[in-house]
Amino acid sequence: MKRMAKKYDVIIIGAGPGGMTAALYAARANLSVLMLDRGIYGGQMNNTAAIENYPGFTSILGPDLGEKMYASATNSGAEYGYGNVSSVEDHGATKTVHTDDGDYIAKAVIIATGAEHKHVGVPGEEEYAGKGVSYCAVCDGAFFKDEDVVVVGGGDSAIEEGLYLTQMAKSVTVIHRRDQLRAQAILQKRAFANDKMKFVWNANFEEIQGDGNAITSVRYSDKVTGEEHELNAKGVFIYVGIKPMTDAFTNLGILNDQGWVITDDQMKTTVPGIFAIGDVRAKNLRQIATAVGEGGLAGQGAFNYIQDLA
Numbered sequence: 646m647k648r649m650a651k652k653y654d655v656i657i658i659g660a661g662p663g664g665m666t667a668a669l670y671a672a673r674a675n676l677s678v679l680m681l682d683r684g685i686y687g688g689q690m691n692n693t694a695a696i697e698n699y700p701g702f703t704s705i706l707g708p709d710l711g712e713k714m715y716a717s718a719t720n721s722g723a724e725y726g727y728g729n730v731s732s733v734e735d736h737g738a739t740k741t742v743h744t745d746d747g748d749y750i751a752k753a754v755i756i757a758t759g760a761e762h763k764h765v766g767v768p769g770e771e772e773y774a775g776k777g778v779s780y781c782a783v784c785d786g787a788f789f790k791d792e793d794v795v796v797v798g799g800g801d802s803a804i805e806e807g808l809y810l811t812q813m814a815k816s817v818t819v820i821h822r823r824d825q826l827r828a829q830a831i832l833q834k835r836a837f838a839n840d841k842m843k844f845v846w847n848a849n850f851e852e853i854q855g856d857g858n859a860i861t862s863v864r865y866s867d868k869v870t871g872e873e874h875e876l877n878a879k880g881v882f883i884y885v886g887i888k889p890m891t892d893a894f895t896n897l898g899i900l901n902d903q904g905w906v907i908t909d910d911q912m913k914t915t916v917p918g919i920f921a922i923g924d925v926r927a928k929n930l931r932q933i934a935t936a937v938g939e940g941g942l943a944g945q946g947a948f949n950y951i952q953d954l955a
């Protein structure tokens with residue numbers, strides 16, 4: 646028998662740092678709040694070893710920060726439940742959240758489903774994740790002071806983050822599969838003018854090698870000549886694309902043409918009562934600190950929205 650849809654004031658889809666902060670703020674405003682996640686709470690923080698740029702902690706393990714944020718949200722009264730959200734239907738004053746296990750009804754919905762960095766899928770990538778392989782220079786660049794690092798990719802993110810890395814690394818070698826970059830002209834200009842940036846063109850990125858604890862080198866082959874090369878490196882930063890987790894929201898008309906959710910500066914989408922926060926938004930800096938700030942705004946925004954409904 647199909648169960649009755651449970652009702653909440655606010656349903657938050659995704660229990661990463663953004664979602665858990667939104668839950669904290671909405672629950673403290675005395676709203677009934679459910680965080681739904683298809684994985685374990687914490688989101689991308691569960692894949693992060695040391696976090697050194699979240700204020701208040703000189704260094705903290707990602708899962709430990711997740712536990713603390715979860716305690717803040719649930720101690721304030723927010724509930725957490727498993728649910729793979731497949732779609733959201735807007736009926737004005739209520740929204741239906743469809744999951745694989747049944748439906749929920751809410752007055753307001755906060756989308757906090759994050760994003761996923763694409764992997765290149767080479768040997769060593771998973772083994773050295775967090776031990777030298779990174780998808781975020783702003784997060785991990787400081788671990789590679791005066792070291793040789795490699796950036797894989799040739800788009801805006803690869804070059805922007807590569808330029809960022811030149812501030813601490815000894816050298817930054819961009820390994821790219823084409824014979825020219827895809828990044829904006831201004832970024833290319835800056836990259837070519839930077840003495841620390843080097844470029845390997847027409848390369849198939851083949852393997853990340855190490856001693857089991859740390860990366861020692863990478864291997865690539867020349868697409869034109871077929872020659873194999875090895876390059877010493879301590880860090881490998883991979884920028885072959887980042888994908889927003891928005892398949893469940895395509896019907897709402899709130900996504901841009903690349904699939905990111907568009908909001909205003911109060912985290913409101915164009916659908917009244919539907920907010921979006923964190924990495925899933927169309928924005929420049931995808932970090933825990935930004936997700937958390939946006940979570941506060943959306944939690945409070947949901948409260949204001951519900952007050953106005955009454």
Ligand code: FAD
Pocket residue numbers: 658659660661662663664681682683684685686687688689690692693694695696697698699728729730731757758759760762779780781784785890893922923924925931932933934936
């Ligand atoms: P996420 O953390 O992505 O959480 C989204 C949640 O939504 C996930 O739990 C997911 O399971 C859930 N979800 C997705 N789709 C659905 C669905 N359809 N139904 C139900 N649930 C769903 N940032 C820093 O500030 N400092 C760092 O040092 C740092 N290091 C990083 C290291 C790595 C390896 C990675 C990958 C990221 C790192 N980041 C770091 C970035 C940071 O983790 C993200 O910016 C942050 O987690 C984004 O938070 P969020 O709340 O937007 O979403």
